[in-house]
Amino acid sequence: MNKLEGLVDLKTGAQRRLIYSDQAIYEQELERVFGRCWLFLAHESQIPNPGDFFRTYMGEDDVLVIRQEDKSIKAFINSCTHRGNRLIRADRGNARAFACNYHGWAFGIDGSLATVPLEREVYFNEIDKDQFHLVPVDNVASYRGLIFGCFDKDAPSLEEYLGDSRWYLDAVLDAMPGGTELIGATQKVVLHTNWKLPVENVCGDGYHLGWSHAGAMKAVQSGDLSGFTVGNSSVDLEGGMSVAGLNGNSVLAALDGRSGYAFYPDPTLALKYLEENRAKAVARLGKFRGEKLWGSQINFTVFPSLQFLPGLNWFRVYHPKGPGQIEMWTWAIVEKAMPDELKQQILDNVLLTFGPAGLFDNDDGDNLASCTVQSRGWRTRQMPVYTNMALGRSGQRVGLPGDIASGIVSEHNQRYFYRRWQEHMQAKDWSEVPQYNINPLEAEHEQRPVQAA
Ligand code: FES
Ligand SMILES: [Fe+2]
Incomplete structure (x- = not known):
């Protein structure tokens, strides 16, 4: 059994690099994270x-x-x-x-x-x-089409596990009649990185966008979208938010209702679809989610290993293969109600941006593999790395579940990811895993009922 004290320091936002390479910690993750979670x-x-x-x-x-x-x-x-x-x-x-x-x-x-x-x-x-x-x-x-499995008989129900993150997930999974579907073959990539690094990168690291992906974004960004302006080293943060504190699940979202399609060479068809269906989305989801979330660039994370990004529309699960290797499986997620031509455009764009030949994935793969290798030497494994940006600056917003930090560049969600990881690693079973939905949903924001599949 590992001594886990001090590997994650929530007060300073530090993590010991040992957690990215240690075989014993990895074995414990298989038991206490992957063997226990949905x-x-x-x-x-x-x-x-x-x-x-x-x-x-x-x-x-x-x-x-x-x-x-x-x-x-x-x-x-x-x-x-x-x-x-x-x-x-x-x-x-x-x-x-x-x-x-x-x-x-x-x-x-x-x-x-x-x-x-x-x-x-x-x-x-x-x-x-x-x-x-x-x-x-x-x-x-299943939750609105997504099938989950769990090895642990004592686990909470899937709905409890997802907690109030469902309110955000529904902004995509339940925005249109018929829900969503995954299209395209499974794109598999083997990456020499610890599994936690890509997950926390996507769940909270808006910081790297304007730097790591500056070239990729320039190559694919359409020129006519405001609200998600990207320069060489900055991202316009107006209105975005980082949401965590929902049983380890998190949301990173722009709030303009259209920036999801900013990284399409030609977003005309997508924007037409949003315009034609906006009223329907508002009727199903209410004003905030229908106007501000639906159509925006969003990063969803269901702890520990599912992520999907409406807008860019990739949908991904990570499979660990030892402490220093993963397989990433990626598909395109679309709304069933979308016209076939738009679905094809979305699939083409996922192939252009993510997956084995994707411009963005190649930027990230190199950095994440390097962070893993640079953390496994005798000296480096004892050293810390940090997710300490905007520490202590989050709070609650009326009507919005979760602990929320302004903007999409804050490292707020990453801290919650490591907090959840530590909670699972220290708990001997589910009875010791805390459940929390900070600022729980108010009655008027309850989800629409889930229909039987
Ligand atoms: S029939 Fe499957 S291992 Fe023998
Ligand atoms: Fe990235």
């Missing part, structure tokens, strides 16, 4: 029909998500219960049963062991097939 598995749009399956990871465990005959969703460890072989190698598909490559045991889509080759001849019909059912993920639940 993790994104797939979007319902990726498995619409019975027998549709999607293969993903929970921590380093290979997991199969399968749509059942009754349309419900189950998830299982993707490992044959005979000798442990990987059961399904395809990333996704549709099947009536899954046969193992090694000795041919076959499982139903409900995880039951259906057939065993030579069952009579070599097992003498004595094998108890129930005992060899695929191992299920204990908790599987």
Whole structure:
């Protein structure tokens, strides 16, 4: 067991670099973060029909998500219960049963062991097939199309876990009838970085935009959008906000209702869509979310490893592969109500900006890998790094859940990310993990009811 005291100092905003390289800390993360939290598995749009399956990871465990005959969703460890072989190698598909490559045991889509080759001849019909059912993920639940899984039976419900971050998430997931879908193939990138660095970068680091991405933004920014003006080293902060204190989940958002499409070579179609549907969004979400959030550049983080950015419209999950390596999986998220031409434009833009060939991802990948390597030497691992910008300057806003810092450049959300990480790492089980929704939602801001899938 690690001594975790002092690795994260909330008073000074410092983190010991050891947390980016230490194998024992990583093992504890697999148990106490990835083994305990709700993790994104797939979007319902990726498995619409019975027998549709999607293969993903929970921590380093290979997991199969399968749509059942009754349309419900189950998830299982993707490992044959005979000798442990990987059961399904395809990333996704549709099947009536899954046969193992090694000795041919076959499982139903409900995880039951259906057939065993030579069952009579070599097992003498004595094998108890129930005992060899695929191992299920204990908790599987969806929130407005996003499917999550959790290994921990004692975890709070998914809705409690998301807490009041749902009010912000709904500004995208529930803005239009039909909700959202993920489009495009899974873009996979292996990056030699500790998983926490890209997550906290996206959850709160507006600081690097105008510097790291100055060239990329110049290349793709359309010239006619105000409200998110980017120079070589500055970002216009007017009206943006960093929101945290929502059970570890966070939101970084511009508040102009249109800057999400600032980094499109030609945003005409997107802006037309926003204009034509604005009244509908306001009717569903209310004035603040419909006018200020919907259409803005937003970074959503669901702790620990799901992030999506409406506007730029990438949607990503991070899979850790040891303390110094991750796989990032990226898709494009669109509203189902969008015209096909706009959906295609969004997918093209995600490919241009993020993913293996993306201008922005290449800027970040280099920096994040370098921060990881520079933190694993004997001397450097004892040194601190800082997220101390605008410390102590956050507060509450009437009607807006969370602890909020002005602007999108503050490192406020990053501090909350490390606070949540530390809370999980120190807690022996969920009974010791604090739940908090700072400035909880008022009744008049309650979410619209979630429809059954
Ligand atoms: S390991 Fe799968 S059938 Fe033997
Ligand atoms: Fe970046």
